[in-house]
Amino acid sequence: MRRLVLEPRPAPAPFWQIGAPLLALGLTVSTLGLLLLLLGRPPLATLLIFFVTPLSSLYGLSECLMRAVPLILIALGFAVALRVNVWNVGGEGMFTLGAIAASLPALAFGDSHPFWLIPVMMLAGIAGGMAWAAIPAFLKTRADVNEILVTLMLNYVAALLLSFLVTGPLRDPAGFNYPQSAGFDDSALLAPLATGLRLNGSILIALAAVPLTGLLLDRSLLGFRLRVAGTAPAAARYAGLHTGRLVWIGFMISGGAAGLAGMLEVAGPLGQLSQVISPGYGFTAIIVAFIGRMRPLGIVLAALLLALLSLGGESAQMSLGLPTSVTRIFQGILLFSLLGADRLIAFRLRWSRK
């Protein structure tokens, strides 16, 4: 009987480090084309609308960059945490808590336009994300509780907390009972880089985080310690490393980054809190981190790709009437293809006779 077997390679194939995401992208685009063909739509023209139309205007470009910002920040944090073997899939909840925490000073002090408002909101956002990350960090280091389940559950709790706040304590008193907070004062908003665009300085913060993460992961003692504690915890303890402290650092960096992303979103394109503040950035960022190979530069490219995919979904909706849910289908297929293609790094697939 012939069967498909995975055969370990003698050494990892470096080609597939880069080849796997490209193969995955190719598979995803061909699946998209095939689906369009089945739906009776012209595949090439639609693919152009998906991937090229959004980039053909300055506004489209700025929207793409703007959507990439939260993806970059959350994915960088995810990659740092994964170094110490912490699976923080709670980016969505930490993003939400960051947005909530940043809104408090904005709503409390916005009327007197203090010059320090934006920096304080940033710190509040980071603290909010960190506070949410402290729950799984505490449970993992103290009680050895699986952080994946806890962070996943806390995403839902965060969404419910936000919903409670915008329908109750933080609801705009002059807002006709809409479930949203008051709009922020200008002093609590990041100014757009140019009139007519929504892109603001947050892209510079995201881009600054890229080399910083690179330095942290590859050039610092802390990065080395995180890696040792993540891959060989017993050896790390034997070498005298405080693995618990390193796990905390992984949680705090990923939580803080996601919280900052939430602050930048609420002080940027949103300008107020409402019931839904994220189109699933926290989940998409996990895909971004995988496509980007957990490398800072790769994460930037992957974030731009996924931001483009979500914009493309919207432009396909406007010009072709395709539902935007097509974007989530392709995010899923992209991750599936990548996880499959990834195995080519360490394994080769062969038919064997048996």
Place this chain on the structure above:
Amino acid sequence: MSDATLVTGTLAAATPLIFAATGELMTERSGVINLGIEGMMLIGAVAAFATASNGWATPVALGAAIGAAMLAALTFAFLSLTLGANQYAAGLGLGIFGSGLSAFIGHDFGGSSLSPIAPWLFGLDPLVFLALIMAMGAAWFLDRTKAGLVLRAVGESPRAAHEIGYAVIPIRYAATLFGGGMAGLGGAYLALVYTPVWVEDMTAGRGTIALALVVFSAWRPLRLVLGAWLFGGVTLSGLFAQGLGIAMPSELISSLPYLATILVLALSRVFGRAWLNAPSSLGQNFHREG
């Protein structure tokens, strides 16, 4: 709301949870964790809704839901069991994919409704009883049959099970597909009985609550049923309390299943690992040449 409707309401609210969580429990007992329950439920829901709204009978719609969700589970199984991809990542991917696919297919059903299934016994539909039978069957299978023992052995120590001669990967495939079919039934219950109106993302977090229930029940099917009644009842009693004018934010009540599960996980330290009873190899892939 009378006492009787509170009871039947609780039983109905618990049914999709019992289906999906019993399936996930069997999957996890084999050592595989599938985080994509929400996606499989949604795929089952849209398959059932599409079949039923085209005039097919309920059993056909249920069959379509089971089949479609099993196909989704097969994708996950191929990636994680055959190719050896990370189970957590593959499950998250399945969740995103399933919610997108169901919204895409269901786009044209927006707001359309089905005629609900008539009550059968004590004002309840047959699926409520089927869910209970499945959970009891799972308990009997795990504790009283040789096949159940083998399944547990694969989940506790795949290496040892393999050495004795059991086919670890095919057994895990079977458990994962069973989990998919049951999640599909849970989704179908939502689409056909519970809210026979098509709403995008109609599972509204129930897949994650099912995942929580498996932990909450310490991987035991009968406790899982009690947990599902508790979670279902708590949700309804929240509505009940609001009806009586007791101020209680609905968000707090909705978050109780998640918070309770986190608490159970935290307490596992206090009472010890054996109390939690998690399968030892949960989430770890198995390679024949280990």
